[in-house]
Amino acid sequence: MSLPKAELHLHIEGTLEPELAFELAARNGVSLPYADTDALREAYRFEDLQSFLNLYYELMAVLRTERDFADLADAYLTRAAAQGVRHVEMFFDPQAHTARGVAMGTVVEGLWRALEKSEETHGISTRLIMCFLRDESAASAMETLRAAGPYLDRITGVGLDSAEVGHPPVKFREVYEAAAALGLRRVAHAGEEGPPEYITQALDVLGVERVDHGLRCMEDPALVERLVRERIPLTLCPLSNVRLRTVDTLADHPLPAMLDAGLLCTVNSDDPAYFGGYVGDNFDAVRRTLGLGEERLRELARNSFTASFLEDDEERRARCLAEVDAYEF
Numbered sequence: 001m002s003l004p005k006a007e008l009h010l011h012i013e014g015t016l017e018p019e020l021a022f023e024l025a026a027r028n029g030v031s032l033p034y035a036d037t038d039a040l041r042e043a044y045r046f047e048d049l050q051s052f053l054n055l056y057y058e059l060m061a062v063l064r065t066e067r068d069f070a071d072l073a074d075a076y077l078t079r080a081a082a083q084g085v086r087h088v089e090m091f092f093d094p095q096a097h098t099a100r101g102v103a104m105g106t107v108v109e110g111l112w113r114a115l116e117k118s119e120e121t122h123g124i125s126t127r128l129i130m131c132f133l134r135d136e137s138a139a140s141a142m143e144t145l146r147a148a149g150p151y152l153d154r155i156t157g158v159g160l161d162s163a164e165v166g167h168p169p170v171k172f173r174e175v176y177e178a179a180a181a182l183g184l185r186r187v188a189h190a191g192e193e194g195p196p197e198y199i200t201q202a203l204d205v206l207g208v209e210r211v212d213h214g215l216r217c218m219e220d221p222a223l224v225e226r227l228v229r230e231r232i233p234l235t236l237c238p239l240s241n242v243r244l245r246t247v248d249t250l251a252d253h254p255l256p257a258m259l260d261a262g263l264l265c266t267v268n269s270d271d272p273a274y275f276g277g278y279v280g281d282n283f284d285a286v287r288r289t290l291g292l293g294e295e296r297l298r299e300l301a302r303n304s305f306t307a308s309f310l311e312d313d314e315e316r317r318a319r320c321l322a323e324v325d326a327y328e329f
């Protein structure tokens with residue numbers, strides 16, 4: 001669906017399509033334990049978040065040079081533009097690269113090559129959000145924040161991702177305090193597989209402005225009421241939830257109930273190469289399967305710009321919102 005939209009929950013490493021993975025493997029002399037792209041696609045059957053993360057980290061072995069990161073980001077932006085994306089706030093996972101000996105600078109400079117010309121080339125404005133891996137230590141996250149020092153002019157905010165259960169937000173209190181002191185915006189994954197209390201902690205301890213996923217808030221009516229009252233945006237990823245078995249089927253997804261409750265929901269793709277669709281495909285799927293009407297879809301698109309970190313370019317936000325209003329389905 002080409003309805004104009006912002007994508008606020010997108011892991012750039014999760015856009016690595018099998019074809020590009022094999023191309024980069026050949027270019028870098030990395031061998032992959034899959035015979036071909038079909039065999040690799042066969043591995044895309046996940047039991048839960050962890051089974052996905054295992055493959056997600058394994059395939060990152062092919063990403064080695066600035067050019068690789070630039071090619072990855074440019075391939076995503078090309079696909080996103082075709083699905084109506086006008087603005088993206090892109091996550092990246094530096095620890096998954098520095099742990100393999102790929103420097104922070106290689107990652108940021110590489111991504112930047114694609115991002116700096118994105119508005120001109122693809123009509124997509126961009127922001128970068130650096131995520132900490134919550135299954136690594138708080139000390140490692142703090143070291144990552146320090147290593148990002150020279151690149152902070154290109155990084156808008158920090159996030160928190162990877163295996164959620166057993167790694168509550170409170171573990172990263174000091175890192176988020178340090179990030180806030182540097183003027184960085186704050187978001188965190190919470191309530192994807194983890195309990196509603198993780199959402200509350202992300203808000204109260206980490207000071208996040210948006211919650212990534214937040215799906216399990218629906219188990220706590222008082223929390224829902226708070227999220228509505230405080231207008232906290234949630235970056236939902238419906239196809240991801242189905243593939244990672246957070247919901248049984250798309251028809252069971254609580255998105256309609258969440259909108260009815262007055263939550264500020266957005267629809268995003270998470271890791272589109274792995275979950276069967278980019279953000280426009282997620283919009284198509286919820287329209288088809290959840291029966292969302294045009295006004296609901298327009299609301300989701302409006303929410304994506306409202307929830308974006310476009311405070312430094314209100315003109316662009318207003319232009320994008322006007323495009324949403326003028327869109328003809």
Ligand SMILES: Nc1ncnc2[nH]cnc12
Nearest residue numbers: 011161162163189270271
């Ligand atoms: N859906 C997800 N949840 C947590 N960490 C992730 N890293 C990439 N995708 C993720």
Ligand SMILES: [Zn+2]
Nearest residue numbers: 011161189270
């Ligand atoms: Zn995610």
